Amino acid sequence: MSIGCALELQKSAPARDIALCSSCRLSGTCFPQGLDTDDVQKLEPLVRRFRPIHRGEHVFRTGDKFQNIYAVRSGTVKVYRLSADFEEQIIGFYLPGEVLGFNSIEQGEYVCSAVALETSSFCAFPFSLLEELCRCIPALQHQVFRLMSKEIVFSNEMMMSHCGKDARQKVAIFLISLSNRYQHQGYSAREFRLTMSRREVGIYLGLALETVSRTLSRMQEDNLITVDRKSVIIHDLPALQQVCTGLGPDVIPLIPVN
Protein backbone atom coordinates (compact mmCIF):
# COMPACT_ATOMS: atom_id res chain seq x y z
CA MET A 1 0.00 0.00 0.00
CA SER A 2 1.36 3.42 -0.86
CA ILE A 3 0.77 6.51 1.19
CA GLY A 4 -1.92 7.85 -1.10
CA CYS A 5 -4.23 5.32 0.48
CA ALA A 6 -2.91 6.07 3.94
CA LEU A 7 -3.80 9.66 3.28
CA GLU A 8 -7.43 8.73 2.74
CA LEU A 9 -7.34 6.82 6.00
CA GLN A 10 -6.03 9.85 7.78
CA LYS A 11 -8.91 12.00 6.67
CA SER A 12 -11.34 9.93 8.65
CA ALA A 13 -8.99 9.37 11.56
CA PRO A 14 -7.80 12.85 12.58
CA ALA A 15 -4.20 13.37 13.57
CA ARG A 16 -3.38 13.01 17.22
CA ASP A 17 -0.56 14.94 18.85
CA ILE A 18 1.24 15.70 15.62
CA ALA A 19 3.10 19.00 15.69
CA LEU A 20 1.72 21.87 13.63
CA CYS A 21 3.93 23.75 11.20
CA SER A 22 4.15 26.62 13.68
CA SER A 23 5.79 24.37 16.24
CA CYS A 24 7.63 22.04 13.84
CA ARG A 25 11.38 22.04 14.30
CA LEU A 26 11.81 21.33 10.58
CA SER A 27 9.89 24.40 9.44
CA GLY A 28 13.18 26.16 8.77
CA THR A 29 13.80 24.15 5.60
CA CYS A 30 10.25 23.35 4.56
CA PHE A 31 7.47 25.50 3.09
CA PRO A 32 7.00 27.75 6.17
CA GLN A 33 10.56 29.06 5.87
CA GLY A 34 10.43 32.85 5.51
CA LEU A 35 6.71 33.07 6.20
CA ASP A 36 5.35 35.17 9.07
CA THR A 37 3.09 33.66 11.74
CA ASP A 38 -0.01 34.84 9.94
CA ASP A 39 0.90 33.16 6.68
CA VAL A 40 1.84 29.91 8.41
CA GLN A 41 -1.68 29.92 9.88
CA LYS A 42 -3.06 30.03 6.34
CA LEU A 43 -0.77 27.23 5.21
CA GLU A 44 -1.66 24.97 8.13
CA PRO A 45 -5.10 23.76 6.95
CA LEU A 46 -3.55 22.48 3.68
CA VAL A 47 -1.23 20.06 5.37
CA ARG A 48 -2.14 16.38 5.57
CA ARG A 49 -0.38 14.41 8.28
CA PHE A 50 -0.68 10.69 8.92
CA ARG A 51 0.77 7.62 10.55
CA PRO A 52 4.43 6.73 9.94
CA ILE A 53 5.15 4.11 7.28
CA HIS A 54 7.56 1.21 7.66
CA ARG A 55 10.69 0.20 5.79
CA GLY A 56 9.72 -0.97 2.31
CA GLU A 57 6.38 0.85 2.17
CA HIS A 58 5.94 3.31 -0.67
CA VAL A 59 5.02 6.98 -0.45
CA PHE A 60 4.12 6.95 -4.13
CA ARG A 61 4.95 4.90 -7.20
CA THR A 62 5.87 5.74 -10.77
CA GLY A 63 2.67 6.44 -12.69
CA ASP A 64 0.54 7.40 -9.68
CA LYS A 65 -1.40 10.61 -10.21
CA PHE A 66 0.66 13.55 -8.99
CA GLN A 67 -1.17 15.18 -6.12
CA ASN A 68 1.12 15.97 -3.22
CA ILE A 69 4.52 17.38 -2.49
CA TYR A 70 5.84 15.49 0.54
CA ALA A 71 8.06 16.81 3.32
CA VAL A 72 9.97 14.17 5.27
CA ARG A 73 9.33 14.53 9.00
CA SER A 74 11.45 11.58 10.09
CA GLY A 75 13.29 8.66 8.50
CA THR A 76 14.81 8.32 5.05
CA VAL A 77 13.18 8.01 1.64
CA LYS A 78 14.78 6.54 -1.44
CA VAL A 79 13.51 8.00 -4.70
CA TYR A 80 14.15 5.69 -7.63
CA ARG A 81 12.88 4.33 -10.92
CA LEU A 82 13.60 1.49 -13.28
CA SER A 83 15.56 2.14 -16.46
CA ALA A 84 14.60 0.80 -19.87
CA ASP A 85 16.66 -2.30 -19.16
CA PHE A 86 15.00 -2.80 -15.75
CA GLU A 87 17.97 -1.66 -13.73
CA GLU A 88 17.20 0.33 -10.61
CA GLN A 89 18.28 3.96 -10.87
CA ILE A 90 18.40 6.07 -7.73
CA ILE A 91 17.48 9.73 -8.03
CA GLY A 92 18.15 10.60 -4.42
CA PHE A 93 17.83 9.99 -0.72
CA TYR A 94 15.62 12.38 1.23
CA LEU A 95 16.24 13.13 4.90
CA PRO A 96 14.09 14.88 7.53
CA GLY A 97 13.22 18.44 6.53
CA GLU A 98 13.65 17.71 2.82
CA VAL A 99 10.92 17.96 0.26
CA LEU A 100 10.17 15.56 -2.59
CA GLY A 101 7.88 15.43 -5.59
CA PHE A 102 8.89 18.57 -7.48
CA ASN A 103 10.17 16.56 -10.42
CA SER A 104 6.64 15.28 -11.12
CA ILE A 105 4.86 18.59 -11.62
CA GLU A 106 5.44 18.65 -15.36
CA GLN A 107 4.17 15.15 -16.12
CA GLY A 108 1.14 15.33 -13.86
CA GLU A 109 2.00 11.86 -12.61
CA TYR A 110 4.87 10.73 -10.42
CA VAL A 111 7.88 10.06 -12.65
CA CYS A 112 9.56 7.98 -9.98
CA SER A 113 8.83 5.88 -6.92
CA ALA A 114 9.51 6.82 -3.30
CA VAL A 115 10.06 4.13 -0.69
CA ALA A 116 10.91 4.33 3.02
CA LEU A 117 14.35 2.95 3.95
CA GLU A 118 13.33 2.93 7.63
CA THR A 119 10.22 3.86 9.57
CA SER A 120 9.42 7.32 8.28
CA SER A 121 6.75 10.00 8.54
CA PHE A 122 5.66 12.79 6.26
CA CYS A 123 3.58 15.87 5.72
CA ALA A 124 1.69 16.04 2.45
CA PHE A 125 0.98 19.33 0.68
CA PRO A 126 -1.66 18.99 -2.07
CA PHE A 127 0.03 20.80 -4.94
CA SER A 128 -3.04 22.37 -6.52
CA LEU A 129 -4.01 23.97 -3.22
CA LEU A 130 -0.41 25.06 -2.71
CA GLU A 131 -0.48 26.77 -6.10
CA GLU A 132 -3.65 28.64 -5.18
CA LEU A 133 -2.26 29.73 -1.86
CA CYS A 134 0.93 30.92 -3.56
CA ARG A 135 -1.13 33.56 -5.36
CA CYS A 136 -2.30 34.95 -2.01
CA ILE A 137 0.99 34.70 -0.14
CA PRO A 138 3.94 36.12 -2.11
CA ALA A 139 6.40 34.80 0.50
CA LEU A 140 5.05 31.28 0.01
CA GLN A 141 5.34 31.53 -3.74
CA HIS A 142 8.91 32.70 -3.38
CA GLN A 143 9.65 29.86 -0.99
CA VAL A 144 8.32 27.27 -3.45
CA PHE A 145 10.54 28.77 -6.14
CA ARG A 146 13.49 28.68 -3.73
CA LEU A 147 12.89 25.04 -2.79
CA MET A 148 12.69 24.03 -6.44
CA SER A 149 15.79 26.09 -7.23
CA LYS A 150 17.58 24.28 -4.41
CA GLU A 151 16.54 20.95 -5.88
CA ILE A 152 18.03 21.96 -9.23
CA VAL A 153 21.26 23.05 -7.58
CA PHE A 154 21.48 19.83 -5.61
CA SER A 155 20.88 17.73 -8.68
CA ASN A 156 23.50 19.72 -10.56
CA GLU A 157 25.99 19.15 -7.76
CA MET A 158 25.34 15.42 -7.85
CA MET A 159 25.79 15.39 -11.61
CA MET A 160 29.12 17.15 -11.36
CA SER A 161 30.33 15.01 -8.49
CA HIS A 162 29.99 12.08 -10.88
CA CYS A 163 32.21 13.75 -13.44
CA GLY A 164 35.93 13.23 -13.37
CA LYS A 165 35.88 12.00 -9.80
CA ASP A 166 37.28 8.69 -8.67
CA ALA A 167 35.60 6.32 -6.23
CA ARG A 168 37.27 7.81 -3.15
CA GLN A 169 36.14 11.31 -4.06
CA LYS A 170 32.60 10.22 -4.79
CA VAL A 171 32.23 8.40 -1.49
CA ALA A 172 33.76 11.35 0.41
CA ILE A 173 31.33 13.74 -1.29
CA PHE A 174 28.45 11.45 -0.40
CA LEU A 175 29.44 11.24 3.27
CA ILE A 176 29.94 14.97 3.57
CA SER A 177 26.63 15.65 1.89
CA LEU A 178 24.88 13.44 4.46
CA SER A 179 26.89 15.01 7.28
CA ASN A 180 25.94 18.55 6.22
CA ARG A 181 22.30 17.67 5.76
CA TYR A 182 22.00 15.93 9.13
CA GLN A 183 23.76 18.79 10.84
CA HIS A 184 21.45 21.28 9.18
CA GLN A 185 18.53 19.54 10.87
CA GLY A 186 20.17 19.53 14.28
CA TYR A 187 21.57 16.00 14.15
CA SER A 188 25.21 15.13 14.61
CA ALA A 189 27.50 15.95 11.70
CA ARG A 190 30.09 13.46 12.88
CA GLU A 191 28.04 10.38 13.62
CA PHE A 192 25.11 8.97 11.71
CA ARG A 193 23.64 5.84 10.23
CA LEU A 194 23.80 4.90 6.56
CA THR A 195 20.16 3.92 6.20
CA MET A 196 20.75 2.68 2.68
CA SER A 197 22.64 -0.47 1.63
CA ARG A 198 26.06 -0.52 0.00
CA ARG A 199 24.31 -1.58 -3.19
CA GLU A 200 22.11 1.52 -3.09
CA VAL A 201 25.05 3.82 -2.38
CA GLY A 202 26.81 2.20 -5.32
CA ILE A 203 23.91 2.70 -7.69
CA TYR A 204 23.54 6.31 -6.56
CA LEU A 205 27.25 7.07 -7.03
CA GLY A 206 27.78 5.03 -10.16
CA LEU A 207 30.06 2.51 -8.44
CA ALA A 208 30.00 -1.24 -7.86
CA LEU A 209 28.87 -2.12 -4.35
CA GLU A 210 32.22 -3.82 -3.79
CA THR A 211 33.99 -0.58 -4.63
CA VAL A 212 31.85 1.29 -2.09
CA SER A 213 32.71 -1.29 0.54
CA ARG A 214 36.41 -1.23 -0.30
CA THR A 215 36.52 2.56 -0.32
CA LEU A 216 34.89 2.80 3.10
CA SER A 217 37.32 0.21 4.46
CA ARG A 218 40.22 2.13 2.97
CA MET A 219 39.00 5.38 4.56
CA GLN A 220 38.84 3.60 7.88
CA GLU A 221 42.43 2.38 7.48
CA ASP A 222 43.40 6.00 6.83
CA ASN A 223 41.71 7.05 10.10
CA LEU A 224 39.30 9.35 8.31
CA ILE A 225 36.22 7.50 9.49
CA THR A 226 35.02 4.48 11.42
CA VAL A 227 32.49 2.28 9.69
CA ASP A 228 30.63 -0.53 11.35
CA ARG A 229 27.90 -1.86 9.12
CA LYS A 230 25.38 0.97 8.95
CA SER A 231 27.03 3.28 11.44
CA VAL A 232 29.54 5.93 10.36
CA ILE A 233 31.72 8.14 12.52
CA ILE A 234 33.69 10.88 10.83
CA HIS A 235 36.98 11.50 12.61
CA ASP A 236 38.64 13.98 10.29
CA LEU A 237 36.12 16.10 8.46
CA PRO A 238 38.65 18.57 6.99
CA ALA A 239 40.70 15.71 5.57
CA LEU A 240 37.56 14.16 4.14
CA GLN A 241 36.70 17.49 2.50
CA GLN A 242 40.14 17.60 0.95
CA VAL A 243 39.58 14.16 -0.50
CA CYS A 244 36.51 15.57 -2.31
CA THR A 245 38.45 18.17 -4.23
CA GLY A 246 41.28 15.82 -5.03
CA LEU A 247 43.69 18.26 -3.45
CA GLY A 248 46.51 16.99 -1.28
CA PRO A 249 46.17 17.61 2.46
CA ASP A 250 48.73 20.42 2.28
CA VAL A 251 46.99 22.44 -0.41
CA ILE A 252 44.76 25.21 0.89
CA PRO A 253 41.91 25.98 -1.50
CA LEU A 254 41.59 29.69 -2.21
CA ILE A 255 37.93 29.41 -3.14
CA PRO A 256 35.85 27.94 -0.32
CA VAL A 257 33.63 25.01 -1.22
CA ASN A 258 30.09 26.23 -0.81
Added chain:
Amino acid sequence: MSIGCALELQKSAPARDIALCSSCRLSGTCFPQGLDTDDVQKLEPLVRRFRPIHRGEHVFRTGDKFQNIYAVRSGTVKVYRLSADFEEQIIGFYLPGEVLGFNSIEQGEYVCSAVALETSSFCAFPFSLLEELCRCIPALQHQVFRLMSKEIVFSNEMMMSHCGKDARQKVAIFLISLSNRYQHQGYSAREFRLTMSRREVGIYLGLALETVSRTLSRMQEDNLITVDRKSVIIHDLPALQQVCTGLGPDVIPLIPVN
Protein backbone atom coordinates in the same frame (compact mmCIF):
# COMPACT_ATOMS: atom_id res chain seq x y z
CA MET B 1 31.20 42.43 -21.13
CA SER B 2 28.32 40.32 -19.91
CA ILE B 3 24.79 40.69 -21.10
CA GLY B 4 23.68 42.56 -17.99
CA CYS B 5 25.41 45.58 -19.49
CA ALA B 6 24.04 44.85 -22.93
CA LEU B 7 20.59 44.92 -21.35
CA GLU B 8 21.11 48.48 -20.17
CA LEU B 9 22.17 49.37 -23.68
CA GLN B 10 19.03 47.88 -25.07
CA LYS B 11 16.82 50.08 -22.93
CA SER B 12 18.03 53.20 -24.68
CA ALA B 13 18.17 51.57 -28.08
CA PRO B 14 14.76 50.00 -28.63
CA ALA B 15 14.54 46.61 -30.29
CA ARG B 16 14.11 46.62 -34.04
CA ASP B 17 12.24 43.92 -35.86
CA ILE B 18 12.60 41.37 -33.03
CA ALA B 19 9.69 38.97 -32.86
CA LEU B 20 7.21 39.30 -30.00
CA CYS B 21 6.30 36.30 -27.84
CA SER B 22 2.99 36.03 -29.66
CA SER B 23 4.77 35.41 -32.95
CA CYS B 24 7.84 33.62 -31.60
CA ARG B 25 8.28 30.13 -32.95
CA LEU B 26 9.92 29.08 -29.67
CA SER B 27 6.98 30.10 -27.50
CA GLY B 28 5.91 26.47 -27.29
CA THR B 29 8.70 25.62 -24.85
CA CYS B 30 9.18 28.97 -23.17
CA PHE B 31 7.07 30.91 -20.66
CA PRO B 32 4.11 31.56 -23.01
CA GLN B 33 3.43 27.83 -23.32
CA GLY B 34 -0.12 27.16 -22.16
CA LEU B 35 -1.05 30.83 -21.88
CA ASP B 36 -3.96 32.31 -23.84
CA THR B 37 -3.47 35.29 -26.12
CA ASP B 38 -4.61 37.69 -23.45
CA ASP B 39 -2.07 36.48 -20.90
CA VAL B 40 0.76 36.55 -23.44
CA GLN B 41 -0.11 40.21 -23.98
CA LYS B 42 0.45 40.82 -20.28
CA LEU B 43 3.75 38.94 -20.32
CA GLU B 44 5.06 40.82 -23.33
CA PRO B 45 6.04 44.12 -21.63
CA LEU B 46 8.27 42.22 -19.16
CA VAL B 47 10.53 40.82 -21.82
CA ARG B 48 13.87 42.45 -22.54
CA ARG B 49 15.39 41.68 -25.92
CA PHE B 50 18.73 42.81 -27.23
CA ARG B 51 21.49 42.35 -29.74
CA PRO B 52 23.03 38.90 -30.25
CA ILE B 53 26.29 38.18 -28.44
CA HIS B 54 29.33 36.52 -29.97
CA ARG B 55 31.21 33.35 -29.16
CA GLY B 56 33.02 33.78 -25.85
CA GLU B 57 30.81 36.59 -24.53
CA HIS B 58 29.06 35.96 -21.23
CA VAL B 59 25.36 36.18 -20.47
CA PHE B 60 26.15 36.30 -16.76
CA ARG B 61 28.96 35.26 -14.46
CA THR B 62 29.15 33.48 -11.12
CA GLY B 63 28.48 36.01 -8.39
CA ASP B 64 26.53 38.50 -10.53
CA LYS B 65 23.30 39.64 -8.92
CA PHE B 66 20.47 37.34 -9.97
CA GLN B 67 17.97 39.37 -11.93
CA ASN B 68 16.84 37.59 -15.06
CA ILE B 69 15.81 34.23 -16.31
CA TYR B 70 17.07 33.93 -19.89
CA ALA B 71 15.48 32.11 -22.79
CA VAL B 72 17.79 31.18 -25.64
CA ARG B 73 16.47 32.48 -28.97
CA SER B 74 19.33 31.24 -31.11
CA GLY B 75 22.78 29.73 -30.65
CA THR B 76 24.16 27.65 -27.81
CA VAL B 77 25.03 28.58 -24.24
CA LYS B 78 27.42 26.71 -22.01
CA VAL B 79 26.61 26.97 -18.30
CA TYR B 80 29.63 26.21 -16.13
CA ARG B 81 31.53 27.05 -12.99
CA LEU B 82 34.95 26.44 -11.49
CA SER B 83 35.36 23.78 -8.82
CA ALA B 84 37.35 24.29 -5.63
CA ASP B 85 40.44 23.06 -7.45
CA PHE B 86 39.84 25.43 -10.36
CA GLU B 87 38.70 22.76 -12.76
CA GLU B 88 35.92 23.73 -15.14
CA GLN B 89 32.65 21.93 -14.42
CA ILE B 90 29.89 22.03 -17.00
CA ILE B 91 26.32 22.16 -15.76
CA GLY B 92 24.74 22.06 -19.17
CA PHE B 93 24.39 23.24 -22.75
CA TYR B 94 21.30 25.29 -23.55
CA LEU B 95 19.79 25.32 -27.03
CA PRO B 96 17.16 27.55 -28.65
CA GLY B 97 13.87 27.48 -26.76
CA GLU B 98 15.53 26.46 -23.50
CA VAL B 99 15.49 28.52 -20.35
CA LEU B 100 18.37 29.13 -17.96
CA GLY B 101 18.89 30.73 -14.56
CA PHE B 102 16.46 28.77 -12.38
CA ASN B 103 19.30 27.36 -10.31
CA SER B 104 20.18 30.83 -9.04
CA ILE B 105 16.86 31.81 -7.47
CA GLU B 106 17.78 30.50 -4.05
CA GLN B 107 21.15 32.23 -3.72
CA GLY B 108 20.01 35.56 -5.11
CA GLU B 109 23.16 35.64 -7.22
CA TYR B 110 24.14 33.56 -10.20
CA VAL B 111 25.74 30.34 -8.97
CA CYS B 112 27.34 29.68 -12.33
CA SER B 113 28.50 31.42 -15.48
CA ALA B 114 26.86 31.30 -18.90
CA VAL B 115 28.87 31.85 -22.05
CA ALA B 116 27.92 31.75 -25.73
CA LEU B 117 29.52 28.93 -27.74
CA GLU B 118 28.51 30.64 -30.98
CA THR B 119 26.70 33.84 -31.90
CA SER B 120 23.56 33.67 -29.77
CA SER B 121 20.57 35.75 -28.82
CA PHE B 122 18.25 35.77 -25.82
CA CYS B 123 15.14 37.06 -24.18
CA ALA B 124 15.50 38.18 -20.57
CA PHE B 125 12.66 37.88 -18.07
CA PRO B 126 13.26 39.90 -14.88
CA PHE B 127 12.45 37.37 -12.20
CA SER B 128 10.88 39.69 -9.63
CA LEU B 129 8.42 40.98 -12.22
CA LEU B 130 7.77 37.42 -13.34
CA GLU B 131 6.92 36.46 -9.76
CA GLU B 132 4.47 39.34 -9.49
CA LEU B 133 2.81 38.47 -12.75
CA CYS B 134 2.53 34.84 -11.67
CA ARG B 135 0.14 35.94 -8.93
CA CYS B 136 -2.17 37.48 -11.52
CA ILE B 137 -1.90 34.75 -14.14
CA PRO B 138 -2.39 31.24 -12.71
CA ALA B 139 -1.40 29.66 -16.01
CA LEU B 140 1.91 31.53 -15.96
CA GLN B 141 2.63 30.44 -12.40
CA HIS B 142 1.92 26.87 -13.39
CA GLN B 143 4.18 27.19 -16.41
CA VAL B 144 7.07 28.46 -14.30
CA PHE B 145 6.58 25.49 -11.98
CA ARG B 146 6.51 23.17 -14.99
CA LEU B 147 9.69 24.63 -16.48
CA MET B 148 11.51 24.27 -13.17
CA SER B 149 10.16 20.76 -12.76
CA LYS B 150 11.47 19.97 -16.23
CA GLU B 151 14.88 21.31 -15.28
CA ILE B 152 14.94 19.00 -12.25
CA VAL B 153 13.95 16.02 -14.39
CA PHE B 154 16.60 16.84 -16.98
CA SER B 155 19.29 17.18 -14.35
CA ASN B 156 18.18 13.89 -12.80
CA GLU B 157 18.39 12.21 -16.19
CA MET B 158 21.90 13.50 -16.70
CA MET B 159 22.91 12.30 -13.27
CA MET B 160 21.61 8.83 -13.97
CA SER B 161 23.11 8.67 -17.43
CA HIS B 162 26.49 9.04 -15.72
CA CYS B 163 25.84 6.08 -13.46
CA GLY B 164 26.94 2.64 -14.50
CA LYS B 165 27.29 3.67 -18.15
CA ASP B 166 30.40 3.23 -20.24
CA ALA B 167 31.82 5.82 -22.62
CA ARG B 168 29.90 4.55 -25.65
CA GLN B 169 26.58 4.76 -23.80
CA LYS B 170 27.28 8.23 -22.44
CA VAL B 171 28.19 9.61 -25.87
CA ALA B 172 25.13 7.96 -27.44
CA ILE B 173 22.88 9.46 -24.76
CA PHE B 174 24.45 12.86 -25.35
CA LEU B 175 23.94 12.71 -29.12
CA ILE B 176 20.34 11.55 -28.78
CA SER B 177 19.60 14.25 -26.24
CA LEU B 178 20.86 16.87 -28.69
CA SER B 179 18.97 15.22 -31.53
CA ASN B 180 15.70 15.23 -29.58
CA ARG B 181 16.12 18.79 -28.43
CA TYR B 182 16.95 20.10 -31.90
CA GLN B 183 14.02 18.20 -33.38
CA HIS B 184 11.71 19.59 -30.73
CA GLN B 185 12.53 23.08 -31.96
CA GLY B 186 11.99 22.21 -35.60
CA TYR B 187 15.60 21.55 -36.55
CA SER B 188 16.86 18.30 -38.06
CA ALA B 189 17.10 15.36 -35.68
CA ARG B 190 19.60 13.62 -37.96
CA GLU B 191 22.07 16.33 -38.79
CA PHE B 192 23.48 19.02 -36.54
CA ARG B 193 26.61 20.76 -35.41
CA LEU B 194 28.41 20.04 -32.16
CA THR B 195 28.89 23.64 -31.12
CA MET B 196 31.01 22.59 -28.16
CA SER B 197 34.55 21.17 -28.27
CA ARG B 198 35.51 17.56 -27.55
CA ARG B 199 37.02 18.78 -24.31
CA GLU B 200 33.71 20.32 -23.26
CA VAL B 201 31.76 17.21 -24.18
CA GLY B 202 34.27 15.25 -22.13
CA ILE B 203 33.93 17.43 -19.07
CA TYR B 204 30.16 17.30 -19.33
CA LEU B 205 30.08 13.51 -19.64
CA GLY B 206 32.88 12.77 -17.22
CA LEU B 207 35.20 11.42 -19.91
CA ALA B 208 38.64 12.35 -21.19
CA LEU B 209 38.48 14.31 -24.43
CA GLU B 210 40.49 11.54 -26.12
CA THR B 211 37.82 9.05 -25.11
CA VAL B 212 35.11 11.24 -26.64
CA SER B 213 37.07 11.47 -29.86
CA ARG B 214 37.77 7.73 -29.96
CA THR B 215 34.14 6.89 -29.20
CA LEU B 216 32.86 9.12 -32.01
CA SER B 217 35.37 7.56 -34.42
CA ARG B 218 34.30 4.10 -33.33
CA MET B 219 30.63 4.97 -33.88
CA GLN B 220 31.52 6.15 -37.37
CA GLU B 221 33.32 2.86 -38.08
CA ASP B 222 30.15 1.09 -36.98
CA ASN B 223 28.12 3.17 -39.46
CA LEU B 224 25.97 4.67 -36.71
CA ILE B 225 27.03 8.23 -37.46
CA THR B 226 29.28 10.37 -39.60
CA VAL B 227 31.46 12.88 -37.80
CA ASP B 228 33.50 15.55 -39.50
CA ARG B 229 34.93 18.01 -37.01
CA LYS B 230 31.86 19.80 -35.62
CA SER B 231 29.27 18.25 -37.91
CA VAL B 232 27.35 15.12 -36.95
CA ILE B 233 25.03 13.03 -39.09
CA ILE B 234 23.09 10.26 -37.42
CA HIS B 235 22.55 7.34 -39.81
CA ASP B 236 20.97 4.80 -37.52
CA LEU B 237 18.99 6.43 -34.71
CA PRO B 238 17.35 3.22 -33.46
CA ALA B 239 20.73 1.50 -33.18
CA LEU B 240 22.09 4.54 -31.35
CA GLN B 241 19.17 4.36 -28.95
CA GLN B 242 19.92 0.73 -28.28
CA VAL B 243 23.50 1.64 -27.46
CA CYS B 244 22.13 3.93 -24.71
CA THR B 245 20.38 1.16 -22.85
CA GLY B 246 23.23 -1.27 -23.25
CA LEU B 247 20.83 -3.73 -24.81
CA GLY B 248 21.93 -5.72 -27.82
CA PRO B 249 20.40 -4.80 -31.17
CA ASP B 250 18.09 -7.80 -31.04
CA VAL B 251 16.54 -7.08 -27.66
CA ILE B 252 13.28 -5.16 -27.78
CA PRO B 253 12.71 -3.02 -24.69
CA LEU B 254 9.25 -3.51 -23.21
CA ILE B 255 9.26 -0.17 -21.46
CA PRO B 256 9.69 2.71 -23.91
CA VAL B 257 12.40 5.22 -23.08
CA ASN B 258 10.61 8.48 -22.38
Added chain:
DNA sequence: CGCATCGTTGACGAGTCTCAACTCCAGTGG
Protein backbone atom coordinates in the same frame (compact mmCIF):
# COMPACT_ATOMS: atom_id res chain seq x y z
C1' DC C 1 18.37 -23.24 13.97
C1' DG C 2 18.38 -22.58 8.97
C1' DC C 3 18.14 -19.39 5.50
C1' DA C 4 18.48 -15.20 2.97
C1' DT C 5 20.49 -10.92 2.76
C1' DC C 6 24.16 -7.86 3.40
C1' DG C 7 28.85 -6.79 3.68
C1' DT C 8 33.86 -7.78 3.16
C1' DT C 9 37.86 -9.21 0.78
C1' DG C 10 40.74 -11.19 -3.03
C1' DA C 11 42.08 -12.11 -7.98
C1' DC C 12 41.70 -10.93 -12.56
C1' DG C 13 40.58 -8.46 -16.72
C1' DA C 14 38.28 -4.75 -19.27
C1' DG C 15 37.80 -0.02 -19.95
C1' DT C 16 39.46 4.41 -19.60
C1' DC C 17 42.92 7.91 -18.28
C1' DT C 18 47.41 9.80 -19.09
C1' DC C 19 51.10 10.96 -21.89
C1' DA C 20 52.75 11.78 -26.32
C1' DA C 21 53.10 12.40 -31.21
C1' DC C 22 50.95 13.76 -35.15
C1' DT C 23 47.49 15.93 -38.51
C1' DC C 24 44.36 19.26 -39.84
C1' DC C 25 42.52 23.71 -40.01
C1' DA C 26 41.81 28.78 -39.22
C1' DG C 27 43.77 32.95 -38.57
C1' DT C 28 47.71 36.08 -38.99
C1' DG C 29 51.12 38.56 -41.10
C1' DG C 30 54.57 39.03 -44.52
Added chain:
DNA sequence: CCACTGGAGTTGAGACTCGTCAACGATGCG
Protein backbone atom coordinates in the same frame (compact mmCIF):
# COMPACT_ATOMS: atom_id res chain seq x y z
C1' DC D 1 50.06 33.84 -52.32
C1' DC D 2 52.44 31.28 -48.79
C1' DA D 3 54.76 30.35 -44.31
C1' DC D 4 53.95 30.50 -39.52
C1' DT D 5 51.42 29.62 -35.47
C1' DG D 6 48.26 27.94 -32.13
C1' DG D 7 44.30 25.36 -31.18
C1' DA D 8 41.42 21.43 -31.96
C1' DG D 9 41.07 16.80 -33.06
C1' DT D 10 42.87 12.10 -33.84
C1' DT D 11 45.41 8.08 -32.81
C1' DG D 12 48.66 4.98 -30.31
C1' DA D 13 50.98 2.77 -26.09
C1' DG D 14 51.24 1.89 -21.31
C1' DA D 15 49.47 2.34 -16.56
C1' DC D 16 45.94 2.12 -13.39
C1' DT D 17 41.40 2.26 -11.58
C1' DC D 18 37.40 -0.06 -11.06
C1' DG D 19 33.99 -3.72 -12.41
C1' DT D 20 33.26 -8.62 -12.40
C1' DC D 21 33.38 -13.03 -10.44
C1' DA D 22 33.92 -15.66 -6.48
C1' DA D 23 34.35 -17.16 -1.74
C1' DC D 24 33.43 -16.25 2.80
C1' DG D 25 31.71 -14.12 7.27
C1' DA D 26 28.16 -11.57 9.85
C1' DT D 27 23.54 -10.34 10.76
C1' DG D 28 18.65 -10.57 11.04
C1' DC D 29 14.35 -12.96 10.42
C1' DG D 30 11.04 -16.64 10.51
